[in-house]
Amino acid sequence: MTTDLDPGAHALRAGVGDVLLDVRDLRTHFKVMDGLVKAVDGVSFSIRRGGRLALVGESGCGKSVTALTIMRLIDQPPGLIAGGEIMFNGRDLLKLSDQEIRKIRGGQIAMIFQEPMTSLNPVLTVGAQLTEAILLHQETDKKGARRIAQTALEDVGVADAKRRLDQYPHELSGGMRQRVMIAMALSCNPALIIADEPTTALDVTIQRQILELIKDIQTRTGAALLLITHDLGVVAETVDDVAVMYAGRVVETGSVEEVLLHPRHPYTRGLLESIPSQGKRGKPLSVIKGMVPNPFRMPPGCKFQPRCPYQWGECATGEAPLISLGEGISSRCLLHDPRFRDRLAAYDTPMGDPA
Amino acid sequence: MTQPASLAPSPAAPDAELPLIEVEHLKTYYPIRAGIIRRTVGQVKAVDDVSFQIRKGEVFGLVGESGCGKTTLGRTLLRLEKATAGQVKMEGRNILAFKGDDLKALRRRIQVIFQDPVGSLNPRMPVSDIIGEGLMAQATAENGWADRTARDKRTGDYLEVVGLRRDYARRYPHEFSGGQRQRIGIARALALDPEFVFADEPVSALDVSIQSQILNLMSDLREQFNLTYLFVAHNLSVVQYISDRVGVMYLGKIVEVADVADLYAHPRHPYTVALLSAVPDPDPRVRKKRLVLHGDVPSPAKPPTGCRFHTRCWLREQLGNPEQCSAEDPAPRDMGGGHQVACHFAEQVSKSVASETIHGVIASKTQETGPVVAGA
Numbered sequence: 001m002t003t004d005l006d007p008g009a010h011a012l013r014a015g016v017g018d019v020l021l022d023v024r025d026l027r028t029h030f031k032v033m034d035g036l037v038k039a040v041d042g043v044s045f046s047i048r049r050g051g052r053l054a055l056v057g058e059s060g061c062g063k064s065v066t067a068l069t070i071m072r073l074i075d076q077p078p079g080l081i082a083g084g085e086i087m088f089n090g091r092d093l094l095k096l097s098d099q100e101i102r103k104i105r106g107g108q109i110a111m112i113f114q115e116p117m118t119s120l121n122p123v124l125t126v127g128a129q130l131t132e133a134i135l136l137h138q139e140t141d142k143k144g145a146r147r148i149a150q151t152a153l154e155d156v157g158v159a160d161a162k163r164r165l166d167q168y169p170h171e172l173s174g175g176m177r178q179r180v181m182i183a184m185a186l187s188c189n190p191a192l193i194i195a196d197e198p199t200t201a202l203d204v205t206i207q208r209q210i211l212e213l214i215k216d217i218q219t220r221t222g223a224a225l226l227l228i229t230h231d232l233g234v235v236a237e238t239v240d241d242v243a244v245m246y247a248g249r250v251v252e253t254g255s256v257e258e259v260l261l262h263p264r265h266p267y268t269r270g271l272l273e274s275i276p277s278q279g280k281r282g283k284p285l286s287v288i289k290g291m292v293p294n295p296f297r298m299p300p301g302c303k304f305q306p307r308c309p310y311q312w313g314e315c316a317t318g319e320a321p322l323i324s325l326g327e328g329i330s331s332r333c334l335l336h337d338p339r340f341r342d343r344l345a346a347y348d349t350p351m352g353d354p355a
Numbered sequence: 356m357t358q359p360a361s362l363a364p365s366p367a368a369p370d371a372e373l374p375l376i377e378v379e380h381l382k383t384y385y386p387i388r389a390g391i392i393r394r395t396v397g398q399v400k401a402v403d404d405v406s407f408q409i410r411k412g413e414v415f416g417l418v419g420e421s422g423c424g425k426t427t428l429g430r431t432l433l434r435l436e437k438a439t440a441g442q443v444k445m446e447g448r449n450i451l452a453f454k455g456d457d458l459k460a461l462r463r464r465i466q467v468i469f470q471d472p473v474g475s476l477n478p479r480m481p482v483s484d485i486i487g488e489g490l491m492a493q494a495t496a497e498n499g500w501a502d503r504t505a506r507d508k509r510t511g512d513y514l515e516v517v518g519l520r521r522d523y524a525r526r527y528p529h530e531f532s533g534g535q536r537q538r539i540g541i542a543r544a545l546a547l548d549p550e551f552v553f554a555d556e557p558v559s560a561l562d563v564s565i566q567s568q569i570l571n572l573m574s575d576l577r578e579q580f581n582l583t584y585l586f587v588a589h590n591l592s593v594v595q596y597i598s599d600r601v602g603v604m605y606l607g608k609i610v611e612v613a614d615v616a617d618l619y620a621h622p623r624h625p626y627t628v629a630l631l632s633a634v635p636d637p638d639p640r641v642r643k644k645r646l647v648l649h650g651d652v653p654s655p656a657k658p659p660t661g662c663r664f665h666t667r668c669w670l671r672e673q674l675g676n677p678e679q680c681s682a683e684d685p686a687p688r689d690m691g692g693g694h695q696v697a698c699h700f701a702e703q704v705s706k707s708v709a710s711e712t713i714h715g716v717i718a719s720k721t722q723e724t725g726p727v728v729a730g731a
Contacts, residue, residue: 058562075682173651182567205648208633212647230562233635234621256639274567276596278619284574285567285596291532292562
């Protein structure tokens with residue numbers, strides 16, 4: 001595929017190497033009647049070419065808003081991008097004009113949405129919707145676009161692709177619609193696929209089909225994958241690296257093995273321990289007490305501190321930065337501040353069943 | 356929040372073997388109407404000839420994919436849907452034939468917790484009315500629920516039981532979070548002092564950290580009030596955690612019933628095997644050999660002939676597509692220890708899946724594809 005990478009801009013960022021997407025300290029806020037909601041408030045992560053990263057967190061943590069900000073799909077107002085940069089192929093997506101971003105959106109960056117029924121247009125045929133994007137991003141005529149669309153459908157395992165092109169979304173099953181969405185995303189050879197809860201609306205056996213498909217396509221095309229999900233099981237099986245989000249912030253990053261087996265942040269540990277599993281039968285599940293903070297009344301200091309079993313006085317006074325622990329591992333928790341080494345030792349000893 | 360005080364599923368108490376609910380050949384069909392005179396042209400067999408028992412004091416989990424009929428089955432047991440045929444016995448009496456006072460008494464004894472904590476609470480009612488409405492309807496001379504103060508006291512008591520404050524009774528549903536609303540739904544069901552509770556996907560709409568709070572609460576309440584649950588969910592880990600016995604549904608049929616440990620360790624139906632194998636595991640060390648089922652669930656209006664699973668069955672493929680699968684509907688058979696399976700070739704299943712799960716730490720992945728993460 002062709003990239004309109006500006007070598008000048010690229011050279012300015014020494015050491016980025018083969019980083020495809022680099023999100024730095026992103027802040028997306030919303031002005032609403034009751035005040036300012038800081039939906040995304042300091043999110044940093046990056047993905048290399050062909051890399052696979054999951055943004056994981058509970059509802060309202062800002063993971064979807066992060067994706068929409070990358071796609072520049074946030075309406076302003078009420079949205080307000082208060083800070084940060086999104087470097088994609090060496091260019092800051094936040095600084096591009098509407099016309100420039102339209103070339104990238106759907107072309108170099110493709111998005112797969114959660115709800116395949118609502119993200120497909122019910123009054124247009126599958127073929128019409130597929131060829132629309134192809135005609136916009138590739139130099140071809142209508143016939144050629146239809147041929148590309150058919151190949152794209154065949155690539156995602158849609159049987160009888162030629163006939164499907166003339167069908168409407170309601171004639172397809174949920175799994176089939178998600179395949180169409182994926183075909184649409186892939187039809188323009190994107191360098192980055194953003195998948196926002198791509199299997200949440202699907203049944204488990206269909207989810208399995210779609211996950212296998214996404215993984216297969218990702219390896220085949222070499223596109224990078226940004227997977228957004230709340231399901232740690234899906235994370236473990238689909239990506240290599242994870243960024244855990246809480247209250248608009250990335251609180252922990254690292255490889256799947258590190259984050260899921262040795263969570264460095266108390267929130268990640270709490271999440272993992274509250275998942276029901278075979279070994280926990282007959283015992284009460286461990287819970288994270290309380291609930292996600294109200295966005296209008298964020299607690300002082302660490303945002304997880306009111307719910308955290310390890311918190312102490314210091315936590316309410318200052319918020320820890322994302323502390324780097326080497327090898328891509330980092331945690332936004334004061335436990336990893338060298339001043340509190342003894343507390344970290346206490347955190348590290350009583351570790352329950354990690355799964 | 357609630358303190359999980361007691362153990363969750365306890366080993367069967369002495370009287371736990373007695374069936375509380377006996378379902379016999381239950382069918383719930385919906386007519387498909389077409390044309391200007393709305394003639395019935397076919398039927399959706401949502402529940403098609405289902406028989407099973409729910410023992411007193413147990414949690415009976417029911418799993419299956421959307422459209423398999425698990426919710427319809429539960430609603431039929433509650434007399435919220437009209438059964439087409441069959442019987443549902445509670446303590447030996449067919450509740451599908453209940454009328455008048457019998458039916459009213461039954462309505463109190465069987466309660467439901469709904470999936471959607473938003474849609475199932477009337478937004479224009481304060482919590483006191485949401486919980487009080489059922490009490491009012493079931494008021495008798497003995498319980499004295501006709502009296503407003505008695506109702507309010509009971510409402511407050513049950514809010515406390517589910518871990519909420521008494522004075523929340525004056526608030527409206529929109530003032531609560533999803534987890535709190537689900538607690539209100541539970542309080543509404545339990546205030547009527549039921550024996551049997553149908554929990555229809557009670558934690559599916561909740562985040563993981565809230566889900567565990569509600570699961571703990573339901574386990575505690577079951578001990579405290581001697582409840583029997585029919586727990587319907589599509590999340591297999593949740594069902595495994597809370598249930599004593601589990602039934603697996605596919606296209607209106609129960610294809611397998613067994614004790615929870617037995618079912619998850621030794622699934623005997625090819626569909627159960629595929630379902631279990633499809634669940635993503637949060638432990639990255641577990642790498643299962645995946646059985647990916649082909650195609651979608653067929654329409655329940657036109658179910659396949661013979662065994663309903665045969666169109667997607669991996670075992671049938673392995674066995675060289677025996678005719679029996681597409682010709683004959685397999686009857687449920689007992690494989691020993693109350694493990695019931697509806698499959699002609701259930702004996703072949705265990706051999707095929709013996710090497711299913713491979714545990715072990717996987718070698719570190721190639722570094723070149725990994726993302727780097729910016730420190731702050």
